[in-house]
Amino acid sequence: MQVKFDRSKHVFHSDAFAEIIKDTIRFFNGTPVHQLPPPENFIGAGVYALYYIGKSTLYKYLYEANRISFEQPIYVGKAVPRGWRQARLQEAANELYARLNDHENSITQTRNLRIEDFRCRFMILEDAAADMIGTVEASLIRQYKPIWNSCIDGFGNHDPGSGRYNQAKSDWDILHPGRSWAIKLKGVHPTEKEIKEKALAYYGSNIE
Numbered sequence: 198m199q200v201k202f203d204r205s206k207h208v209f210h211s212d213a214f215a216e217i218i219k220d221t222i223r224f225f226n227g228t229p230v231h232q233l234p235p236p237e238n239f240i241g242a243g244v245y246a247l248y249y250i251g252k253s254t255l256y257k258y259l260y261e262a263n264r265i266s267f268e269q270p271i272y273v274g275k276a277v278p279r280g281w282r283q284a285r286l287q288e289a290a291n292e293l294y295a296r297l298n299d300h301e302n303s304i305t306q307t308r309n310l311r312i313e314d315f316r317c318r319f320m321i322l323e324d325a326a327a328d329m330i331g332t333v334e335a336s337l338i339r340q341y342k343p344i345w346n347s348c349i350d351g352f353g354n355h356d357p358g359s360g361r362y363n364q365a366k367s368d369w370d371i372l373h374p375g376r377s378w379a380i381k382l383k384g385v386h387p388t389e390k391e392i393k394e395k396a397l398a399y400y401g402s403n404i405e
Contacts, residue, residue: 217329218329218332218333218336221320221329221333221336222333222336222337222340224320225244225246225318225320225333225337226318228318228319228320229318230248230267230316230317230318231316231317231318232315232316232317233247233297233300233301233304233312233315233316233317234294234297234298234300234301234317235294235297235317235319238291238294239291239293239294239321240289240290240291241289241291241292241293241294241321241322241323242275242276242277242278242289242292242293242321242322242323242327242330243275243276243293243319243320243321243322243323243327243330244273244274244275244319244320244322244330244333244334244337245273245274245275245276245293245296245297245317245318245319245320246270246272246273246274246317246318246319246337246341246343247270247271247272247273247274247300247315247316247317247345248263248267248269248270248271248315248316248317248318249263249271249314249315250263250264250314250315250316251310251311251314251315253309253310254397255372255393255396255397256271256344256396258400259271259344263316267316267318269341269343270337270341270343271315271343271344271345272300272343272344272345272346272352272353273334273337273338273341273343273346274296274300274334274353275330275331275333275334276292276293276295276296276330277292277327277330277331278290278292278327279292289323293319293321297317297319299355300352300353303352303376304373306375306376306377307373307374307375307376308373308374308375309372309373309374310373320333344396344399344400345369347399348368348395348396348399349368349369349372349392349395349396350367350368350369351366351367351368351369351370352367352369354367354369354370354379356378357378357382362381362382362383363382363383363384364382364383364384365382365384365385365386366379366382366384366386367379367386368386368387368392368395370382371386371387371388371389371392372389372392372393372396
């Protein structure tokens with residue numbers, strides 16, 4: 198028998214879920230801030246944020262926002278448990294720590310960023326809470342609109358591999374050149390001037 202379509206019967210609402218997300222963000226914002234990468238290796242997956250405290254004219258707003266306390270991330274990301282995407286979770290490993298090390302490598306390869314100007318904070322989500330990793334990451338991105346998530350794409354990219362270098366460099370690799378694999382990319386991309394203008398204009402319209 199054909200059932201009349203009623204969208205309202207498909208929409209999930211949960212005040213309890215909304216409160217849990219608020220709790221996770223409050224916890225996240227209260228976690229300690231470390232150098233990038235943190236000083237010790239550790240086990241766990243979860244969500245992290247990077248903060249910039251340098252004096253680049255591109256990110257002047259971030260210097261002002263973070264020079265006293267760490268309020269505005271430049272990037273938010275996640276590191277999921279091994280096997281998470283295939284629903285075949287494996288023994289816990291150092292996914293978060295490894296991801297933060299990847300970011301250190303990207304930054305140190307550039308010609309115009311210093312790793313000393315970056316800090317990180319992170320939250321480990323394990324057992325049943327690991328199912329919330331993507332949700333918490335998305336909530337933090339919506340709340341803070343980090344420029345490397347929302348405007349200047351490409352920071353979290355990896356080497357696409359042999360045979361795929363016909364694609365364009367990301368905005369991030371144009372602004373912050375140096376990653377050895379990105380130099381091989383041959384596709385057409387916006388000019389550095391265009392990307393800089395976009396970056397300089399970003400916080401004027403995206404931060405209240």
